[in-house]
Amino acid sequence: MRQEKDLLGYRDIPANVYWGIQTLRAVENFPITGTPISHHPNLIKGLAAVKMACAQSNAELGDLDPAIASAIIGACQRIIDGEHHDQFIVDVIQGGAGTSTNMNANEVIANLALEITGHERARYDIINPNDHVNLSQSTNDAYPTALKVSLLYSIEDLKAAMRHLENTFEEKADQFYTILKMGRTQLQDAVPMTLGQEFKAFAIMIGEDRARIDEVATLLTEINLGATAIGTGINAPHGYAALAANYLSAVSGFNVVTAADLVEATQDVGSFVQLSGTLKRVAVKLSKICNDLRLLSSGPRAGFGEINLPAMQAGSSIMPGKVNPVIPEVVSQVAYEVIGNDVTISMAAEAGQLQLNAFEPIIFHKLDSGIAHLTAACHTLADRCVSGISANQERLRGMVEQSIGLATALNPLLGYSVATSIAAEALASGRGVAEIVRERGLMTQAELDLVLSPERLANLRPRVGDAEERAQVSKEQLFEEPQP
Template structure:
């Protein structure tokens, strides 16, 4: 047995145990797309409950909502923010209707939790109604964009922690490998010497810079259109509601949200989401570049660069005994490819917005939040399962430096370009080391050469702070 609910299309039976209602049921039937429900985006559920709580508080202060109903709605929202009832958010992440199905799923769940709080059975909407009370002074078109921005802000906090974690892992290795001399390369050819510490230090700085860019673009998400209602004109919202709702939302979430200067513009514009996507793509590109370098530097172990060793985390082959693959850099790069692809989908969906609303925010949010979540997991995995366990093959690194013609570059200021070129040519033709030829020609003493070819001189090392 279930309960009967009615909408503009007629009656449907809803399971008694369900907190969602008829409009949620219609959405589940209409959008069997991904099999992924909005409940997978935990921060979205938390955010939309925060928005509904703020709206209820603002409405009550303006005498638009009975205090008893307000208290019940606020209590229901707090339950959801605390992690309860998330399994009741069952609509698909990809949906038509510009997020209306997500909004109504929330309205119905909150209404029914509130009814139970007051001792009434689910579905007695004459007492607390999903539209008339939970959605009072609101539209999907201001609730949903506001909620998804709050959700992304929550998710970005986790990403920043993860990026800092992997940055610190690289910085620790940079200190560990501070004076380990190696050959630098440009275009995969020998260039000039550097240290492994400098190489890993550059990785740390790259990630740190991208974390700063994420923090900058996150500020754009604090501008919201709550109070805009349908298209930005604020129809059906009482005077003073917009400011009050934003103030309550800031208090609830801890984010310094501000109301957009022009709500008509803000309701149709998704520029901040496009910019966030582009910044995530930047993070993805840089992370994958670093992982490509780690795979190259660890290639081998006998027939590759073999400059560093990645920690072995699993057997690498079902047929080749002893083979170990760089699976952690590989999985991080695959996350990067996904985020880069997401940016294309987000760009097209943003461009497709028409007139006063963008109807494609569900896919924009899904791709953004999924990408943030996957990048967060990838950063932690890269740090914990790979970077922290990297070791250097110092003997091989020094041998490659000593036998590289790139050493000749360091002799330019002392011997001149022509002489250095002659030495490099002979070294390349004979396979002998640059230092050996310099000593044989009696161009420098062993002591002089040792100073010139020291890590401090060759790599222009700065003192460790």
């Protein structure tokens, strides 16, 4: 053991750890979730990036001894490279507006820097967590800046996962390009479309939300580093804020900029609220898509049965042969979590008082957890569900032929009154629209084949690269005059 002292007194610290007395007190004070901040690896990386940028700035301005700065920078680089994350042990939910997280980082970096320079841990008279690692900073500017850098790292992973899911839906849309099916509104037959069009819409939905994530990420690049306690910049040297932003941009790879008004930026968490709302939008869309996949694959005999989801596991402990849509189910549950997180984040943001929001720990925990879970959900949905979906083409075609929705396609050719009478007879008799049209002698089979082609029914356009262009069938191609 080693002994350390703070304003409350002395405590024994295990000799082999890099954290110190303030970290120990935080662990004792906040036994809330049992989940340490190292659960968010990008947060640890973001903290180290901020501390490195600050050390570089302080050294350039002449406020930090170059040898101490070099040791701090070396310690931060090790953490950025993934080392010693197990030393970040304070709980993810904590009081103190993130001070415990900041001090955990300061102590670990100071002791690593001491080790780099050949000194024993806790020789804070040589390299001090507060005087050197936290120089020109407050938790109130270093911590939220680290949160933003962390979230930017995590968002990159989410965007890649969403792009993968989008591409997987695109591939299925191409595979199902000409497969006819009935479209539905309010769960009632509407008009024909293709399964490819349905899956293309899913791809576009994911792509649009990925663009929204890109937009909200730009809000996170505005930082308040240099604001120190409340935004006045007390104890930070002239020129420090701009210099720190430049160094942090280089370290993190994100082009961060200093906020125009640091007092406002220190108390405002609007960018986190905006990000949460965007994540909720992604979650809502994902769950809607999963609902559709479950509905379209329902059955296999007594449901829609239009598509087959890949069988991933036995679905029941009592019903032999039952297979459940477990992948869409788990993705929807992630969506419900993210939607619930948005409520927590909204309440925590609203609760901020005067010059600081003390509830950023829970805001960040819910944001980063939601991003991580959405990232995993997108990969899981793409790889373990969408990529293996197949179509029941005969059933799809049969439902089109039996649906009275076909009468809508005949409107321009036969007239509304005739089409209505055909629809009414089909509904009353249970027979297909095409069968009744043939029986009445209104159209030949060859004409029906043209009218009921995917190209005409679904307004399908030829794909680039198709060997033959599909002709669009018009009324004039089929009839000189409407049939009686």
